[in-house]
Structure formats: C-alpha cells, structure tokens
Amino acid sequence: MAKRTDMPTRTPPAGRRTTIRAAAAKTPKAASAKLAAERPAANRAEKSAERRAAIVAAAMDEFIARGFAATRLDDVAKRAGVAKGTLYLHFKDKESMFEELIRTAVVPLIDRMAAPPQITGPVRDAVERFAETFIHEIAETRRGDIIRLIVAEGPRFPAIADFYFREVVSRGMAAMRALIQLAITRGEIRQRELAQFPQLIVAPAIVAVIWQSLFARHAPLDALAMFRVHLDLIFGERRTA
Amino acid sequence: MAKRTDMPTRTPPAGRRTTIRAAAAKTPKAASAKLAAERPAANRAEKSAERRAAIVAAAMDEFIARGFAATRLDDVAKRAGVAKGTLYLHFKDKESMFEELIRTAVVPLIDRMAAPPQITGPVRDAVERFAETFIHEIAETRRGDIIRLIVAEGPRFPAIADFYFREVVSRGMAAMRALIQLAITRGEIRQRELAQFPQLIVAPAIVAVIWQSLFARHAPLDALAMFRVHLDLIFGERRTA
Amino acid sequence: MAKRTDMPTRTPPAGRRTTIRAAAAKTPKAASAKLAAERPAANRAEKSAERRAAIVAAAMDEFIARGFAATRLDDVAKRAGVAKGTLYLHFKDKESMFEELIRTAVVPLIDRMAAPPQITGPVRDAVERFAETFIHEIAETRRGDIIRLIVAEGPRFPAIADFYFREVVSRGMAAMRALIQLAITRGEIRQRELAQFPQLIVAPAIVAVIWQSLFARHAPLDALAMFRVHLDLIFGERRTA
Amino acid sequence: MAKRTDMPTRTPPAGRRTTIRAAAAKTPKAASAKLAAERPAANRAEKSAERRAAIVAAAMDEFIARGFAATRLDDVAKRAGVAKGTLYLHFKDKESMFEELIRTAVVPLIDRMAAPPQITGPVRDAVERFAETFIHEIAETRRGDIIRLIVAEGPRFPAIADFYFREVVSRGMAAMRALIQLAITRGEIRQRELAQFPQLIVAPAIVAVIWQSLFARHAPLDALAMFRVHLDLIFGERRTA
DNA sequence: AATGAATGAGCATTCATTCAT
DNA sequence: AATGAATGAATGCTCATTCAT
Numbered sequence A, B, C, D: 001m002a003k004r005t006d007m008p009t010r011t012p013p014a015g016r017r018t019t020i021r022a023a024a025a026k027t028p029k030a031a032s033a034k035l036a037a038e039r040p041a042a043n044r045a046e047k048s049a050e051r052r053a054a055i056v057a058a059a060m061d062e063f064i065a066r067g068f069a070a071t072r073l074d075d076v077a078k079r080a081g082v083a084k085g086t087l088y089l090h091f092k093d094k095e096s097m098f099e100e101l102i103r104t105a106v107v108p109l110i111d112r113m114a115a116p117p118q119i120t121g122p123v124r125d126a127v128e129r130f131a132e133t134f135i136h137e138i139a140e141t142r143r144g145d146i147i148r149l150i151v152a153e154g155p156r157f158p159a160i161a162d163f164y165f166r167e168v169v170s171r172g173m174a175a176m177r178a179l180i181q182l183a184i185t186r187g188e189i190r191q192r193e194l195a196q197f198p199q200l201i202v203a204p205a206i207v208a209v210i211w212q213s214l215f216a217r218h219a220p221l222d223a224l225a226m227f228r229v230h231l232d233l234i235f236g237e238r239r240t241a
Numbered sequence E: 001a002a003t004g005a006a007t008g009a010g011c012a013t014t015c016a017t018t019c020a021t
Numbered sequence F: 001a002a003t004g005a006a007t008g009a010a011t012g013c014t015c016a017t018t019c020a021t
Helices: A028-038 A044-066 A073-080 A084-090 A094-114 A123-139 A142-156 A158-186 A192-196 A199-215 A223-235 B028-038 B044-066 B073-080 B084-090 B094-114 B123-139 B142-156 B158-186 B192-196 B199-215 B223-235 C028-038 C044-066 C073-080 C084-090 C094-114 C123-139 C142-156 C158-186 C192-196 C199-215 C223-235 D028-038 D044-066 D073-080 D084-090 D094-114 D123-139 D142-156 D158-186 D192-196 D199-215 D223-235
Strands: none
Touching: A044 A073, A044 A084, A044 A094, A044 A142, A073 A084, A094 A123, A094 A142, A094 A158, A123 A142, A123 A158, A123 A199, A123 A223, A142 A158, A142 A199, A142 B142, A142 B199, A158 A192, A158 A199, A158 B199, A192 B223, A199 A223, A199 B142, A199 B158, A199 B199, A199 B223, A223 B192, A223 B199, A223 B223, B044 B073, B044 B084, B044 B094, B044 B142, B073 B084, B073 B094, B094 B123, B094 B142, B094 B158, B123 B142, B123 B158, B123 B199, B123 B223, B142 B158, B142 B199, B158 B192, B158 B199, B199 B223, C044 C073, C044 C084, C044 C094, C044 C142, C073 C084, C094 C123, C094 C142, C094 C158, C123 C142, C123 C158, C123 C199, C123 C223, C142 C158, C142 C199, C142 D044, C142 D142, C142 D199, C158 C192, C158 C199, C158 D199, C192 D223, C199 C223, C199 D142, C199 D158, C199 D199, C199 D223, C223 D192, C223 D199, C223 D223, D044 D073, D044 D084, D044 D094, D044 D142, D073 D084, D073 D094, D094 D123, D094 D142, D094 D158, D123 D142, D123 D158, D123 D199, D123 D223, D142 D158, D142 D199, D158 D192, D158 D199, D199 D223
16 A cells, blocks of 8 residues: 655654554553653643643644544554553544644644734834744744644534634734734835735745745745745835844 | 536535545446447547546545545546546556646646746736636636645655646746746836745735635635735736726 | 332333444442432441442343443443442453342342242142232343343353253242142143143243333233233133132 | 255354454455355356355354354454455445344244145144244254344344334234134134233243253253143143144 | 456454553 | 553454456
C-alpha cells in the first residue's frame, strides 16, 4: 500500500505504515515513568489532566501530519505514551476527538483576535503589530498547521467549519472592519470600499500560512516583509521607518 | 476530456463517512449503459480513452468530496460506471491515481497562466481580465476545489506539492512579477517592493477559493468585487469606469 | 439477600446491544448513597455481605437479560452501585461469577423440590399444590428466567449443567418417581409406565416457563389451567371441583 | 448444498476460548482446494451458492456451539474455508447473519409441520408418526440445537422469536388443535379441555430436545418411548401393539 | 480488456482484568 | 476494602488489491 510519505515539517513520523510494524514502542510505562519523573507529585486529577494533555498534543501532531482519515489512533496512543483504551476515557470516538481538538486549538486564536487592539497611534501601527503577532505566533508555529487542517477537513466536518467561522472568522472580520473604518475616518485609508472586504487585510497572512506548509522548502517566504508591503498598499507608502 | 463535462460547481458530498453509508448508486450497469448510448460506436482505443476519462472525472469528484484517505475506490468505480478492477487497468494504485489526477487537473490552470497576457492597454486591465478569468473559471468551479485539495493533501504528497510549485506557482509568480515590473515601469504601480512579493497580487483570489468552499453558506463572497477593490489598492483609485 | 428483593417479573432489557448503547445509569454514587442511607449502621462484615448481595442481584438481572457473553461487568457494577474493581473482591472472574450465581439462584429451587410433599390426601392434590407453587414462584417470576438461562448457557458451562442435573433434576425426578409410584399403588394412576418417565409430569411446567419468556406477548398462557388439564390426563377426569 | 451434510449430533467446540487461542487452522486455501477437488467444475453462480452454503453451515455450527455473542466471525470464516471479508459479501453483519440463518434453518421445521398429517386410521397413529418423525429428524439431529438456540437467544432477538412464533409455533398449535378436535369427535380423546392447550401434546418433545443437549451424558433419554407413554395418557392405554 | 468475487491486512472500538491510590 | 483509571488483547468490519473467468 501507500508509501506514507514524509511530512515536510514538524512531527517526526510515528511509525512505518504498511510494511514494517513500527518497532512498537512497547513502553507506555517508560513514557509515563518519564512523566512522573518530571514532576514531583501529582494527585489523581492532575495526572488525568496531564494524560489528557499528552493525548491532545499527540493527536494534534498526528492529525496535522496525516489528516483525519489517515490518522491511526494506535499512533496517537503510542505518541502520547498511553494505551489505546485510554483514549476512550477522554474522547467518545475519533471524530469527537478531532472536533474537540480543533476547538481547543482554536481558542488561542480567538484570544488573539479578541484582544482589543490598542489604538494609541496610527491604525497602521496597530495592524502592523497585529500582523507581527499573527505571523510569529501562528504562521510560524504549529498553529498555522491548524488553520491548514481546518481548510483541509472543513468540508468534511461542517461542525468545525461552522465553529471556526463563528468564533474566529466572523469575529476577526468584524474587528478588521472596525479598524478599517477608524482608519478611513482618520484619513489613513482612502479606499472606502475596503471596509466591505476586510478579508483583503488578512489575505496575505493566510497565503503565508499556506505557503509555509507547502512551499517553504522550495522558496522560503519572509511573511513579515510581505505583509509590510501589503500595508503600504493599503495605507500608502511606508513612512521612512 | 469530455463526457461528464463541466459540473460547474461543487459536488454535493455523497454522505458523511463515519456515520452514514453513502447512498452508493447501485447502478454501474445503468451508468455504463448510458455511456454506451451516448455515442453510436467507438473503436477499442476510443472506448478505453472514454473509460479513462470517466474514471478521472469520477475520481476527481470523490477525492474533492472526501480527500485522499477517505475516498473509496469502490465509490469511484461506481460513479465511473466501471468495475473496480478496471481502475487498475488505468492506474497502478490509489496513490498514483491521485497524483496523476492532480497533474491532469492542473494542466488547465497551467494553460491559463501560460497564456501570454495581452497587454494592449493598461496593465491593470490585463490583470483585471486575468482575475475575471481566474475567478469565473477557477474560484467558481470545481477547479477551485482542486486548489483546496492540493492545500489539503500537499503535505502528504510532496511530489504533488513539488509539481504544483514547479508548474503553476513558480511560473505564475514569474508572470506576475513581469507584469508588476511592467506596471512599475509604466508608472501604473508606485509600490516598487511589490515586485518582490507577487503573491500579494493573487492572495485575494486564493482566499476567495478557500472562502467559497468553507464559508459560502455562512456568508457568500463576491470574489470579483473584492478583487477589484484589491486592484484599486495596487493601482490606485479605480478609474471612473 | 434483601434490598432489591422483589422485582417480581422480567427485567426490561437495558437496550439492544449491537445497535444502541444501554442508557447506562451514570449514578453509581447515587446508588451506593441510597444503600448507605437505608440502614443506619453496619459493621464491616454486614456491609460486605450487603454489597455481595447487591452484586449478585445485579449480575442476575444482567445475565438474564443478555446472556453470559453479552453481559458487561461494567453494567453489573453500575447496577449494583459498586466500582468495577469491587466485583473482583467477591468473584474471581466473570465466569466464576456466573457459575456461583447460578448455583446460588438454584438453591431456592432445590429447597422447593426437597420440601417433602405433604401427602395428606390424594396424590393428585399434592402434585397440584406442587405445581401451583412452581408456577407461582418460578414460572411467573424471575426464577423462571434462570431456568431459561441454564438452558441457554448450559452447553457452554458443563459445570453448571452438571450441578443443575445433580442438585435439581435428578432429585426432582426421584421425588416425582416416588409420587408416581405411590399414586400407582393407591390406584390413582393407572399408567404404570409413567414411573419410568417422571419428566412427563413436569414437561408442561418447563414448556410454560419457555413460553412465557418467548411468546408471552404473542399469546399469553394460563400455565396453571394448562397444568390442571395435564393432571386430568394423568389422574383421570378432574373431580367436580 | 451438501458437504458437511448431516453431522447428526453436537459439534465439538472449535477452540478453547478464554485461555488458549484455537490452533487456528491457517488453511483456508487448503480447504477451498478440497472444495474444488470435490466437484468437477462450477460456474460463478454455483460457486457463490456453494460458498454461501459453506458459510451458513459453519455459522450454524458456531452459533449453536457458542451462542450469538460468543461466536467469532473469524472462526466462522475459518470453518467455512473463506476469508473474513467474504462473509460480508453474503451477509450485512453478524446480526443479520444470525437472523437469516435461523430463518433458513427453520424452514425445514415448517415443512414438517405443514405436511398435512395423513389421517388414514386412528388419530393416535397420526400423532405417533408425527412424533417419530419429529424425534428422529429434530430431537436427535442438529435441528434440535436450533430450537435450543432460539430459546437461548430469542429474548435478545425479538424478530426471531416473532418469526418463529408466526411460522412454526402458531401453525403447529393450529394443526395440533385440529387433530385434537378430530380425535375428540371420534371419541379417541375424552379430555375435551385438551383442545385449549395443544402445547400439552408437544411438551414432551420439547423437553426431550432440551434434555438431549443438557443432560444426555448424565442420563440418556429414550425420547420415543417417553412419547409413547405420553400418548397413552392422552388416548388411553396403548392398544396391544 | 473488463469484471467483481475473494482476500486479508488494517483499524476503530470494546471490555475483562489489574493495580496504584 | 474499595475505587476507577489504565491496560491491551480481542473482535467486528472495511477496503485496496488481486486474479480467475
């Protein structure tokens, strides 16, 4: 069967798929021992939360690397250092695991969006700061992969697309629109129609995220520099920085 | 190519996988009968080409609707009106089917990009015409789904990402850069740095494609109108059309 | 013993297994709380005996409703209001739980059989009284289900079939045979060969038990009336009651 | 049809369950080779029917030996000499396999019941002939096990209990009642109330079936002799045969 | 070439049993 | 003693791939 190509970025492959059964880390004990060693003590609830966190992290890695359908819960369990059955103590099934995972992972994005942008100086500065944050913390981290994951699986998981639209996209659009209108009022932006398409502001960031996961090795992209040029288009020539 | 030509927009998903069994058209016979009826007679080679085209079209629909891993060749065969074994007369295995498919599907995109843009008037007009074409023929058709498919599966199919980068992206970028430089030379664009990031030109088109498949039902997007505002940012306020 | 004493008739099945997840009372805590509340205090041994009784009752319900293989110890524990591990403080494993259970449940049957039938008047009266008891206390109660359970699982649990044969069947047959012979001696029964097949006396009772659990809803059966007709066949026309 | 035709009595269990994994006859190939050898040639449809018959026979053996829940489809496949997937070409899932199996197996019983009893002489002779047939062909063969299987699984498969009641029990009862009434009319039976409980006629046969599968090794039962005594009770002392 | 029945490795999920707390 | 989280072998079912017809 499939060769199971290697993922270009993060996550080391959790096992060879078709031919060779992964050398089957028969060492959940070892793994949990390691966990135990790391931390001085932990009561029942803490340990459970820890395990859950390990599962979440492992599942995220696998789902990002392989997509929903191709991810094997066996691999998730191995990577998390737990037995297969343990997954089911925390999640009803693979599908809910995926959906809950995405929701959880999206929360930091929401927090970013929700942080009321501090408009102390020009709007452009606020947008630029926002973009810096986004690019550093999302486009260049695993969170960017989550966005790609949503793009990839969204059509098969309408609940996820809905959730993402509601919690992130529509809120982000509203915030962008407010910023744009403020900038128009202040005369920083002359293009009044821009308020109708706040997507235009973030489009380069989205493209950067996609570019990083698909083409980074062919042609690295300086996302931040690109975004600054983009801002120049919107706000007019860059001030002599 | 022909046969099930255009199916101009998204295929309705044939069923959620995990829970509901797809309503699996139980009529391969019927389908192939229809095929046979369409054309009076056909020699061996023609029939084979026809079958292959049917398979390609069917596979495209299924891969778009479900992604690589979740697509069942059974469904592809059913939809194409052929037996399962027949698929293997045309493709080595599921993986090569997928890869060849993408390559095939990407050719029209290449052709679009390769068509030397007619610069008879302002560069902006050329770009606008290009965008109109792109949006009509890609963002609003099934071809847009192919782009999403590449985004979704690219990391698992580096060969495809490579191919796509080489054949479409890098060529498109080069063409864009040339246009930008021409426009800068002519004074249509003042932002000189834009030439370094031709991605900025197409970013809204990419975002439109993604938006359509994820959020169209929440908030339809007038991709063309958006793109025109985008062009105003780049080329300056729209001429009084 | 007590506690959930009565449950006089069939337990409603907790859910079809393959398709629907049982509505799994999520309240072991609540249940055991109730237990604790019922009785002011209890020393260690008493509490243990109580728990064991609760487990036995719960297990009986589940085994009757689902059979051995399909019964989940999780459900038994939940129904008994104890933790899963507690089951193993009382029983070695599922199999011994089942076997001990049956043995326990069969004891009342034995007691019934062993009670020396009071022959104060005609043998027929004794047999009729016996049948009344059997039908009221067995065929029409959960104990009848135990007989069906033995029929169902006997071939897979030879130890149980052996035990049941030894403790109930052979003793019952002997008692029946004695009664028959007494009746023959007294001239109440003319059919001498009946003594060779004491099964014939109880056959209608067995059939009644099976009928109740399989066909009661299609066609209710008046077991006692049937048995009286049966006695008429054996002892001759019923006296003008 | 044939092959493992008659297997007149109980099947030896196909493997120890809990402790030892069955020595796993890894020889489906061998088995099907044997099949092929037995028969000169066979077209597609014939082979399919043959396979299905093999599956049906194997499944029957396993279900009888272990009950529904404890039967492993792996074992069924092994015994039938086919691959696991093949089972699913013939049956939707384990549950429908079981239900269809029972239905199929019950047909011969129906045929027996439906055969209009030839009343050429005394009714008693007709009943006696019926009983002989029943005991030879059912109580003493694997068909008896099917009755036990229905008793065992009926409560978990209401559809089966319904079917069995409708197709066998109610029809059999009606036939019995007609015979009884004829006998009453002719003066062969004096007990008029017997017509209300035709179950009484067959009760010893049912008991014999159960006895055979549970207690045969403890105390063999001459079912036919027992039934003759039973008939004497109903029709009066046996004629000097 | 075309078919589709057959295969069997693969995988999600369940559940008896154990054991640290 | 009691708990219930954790385990992992077991099992129903799927589906890419093969191959006899």
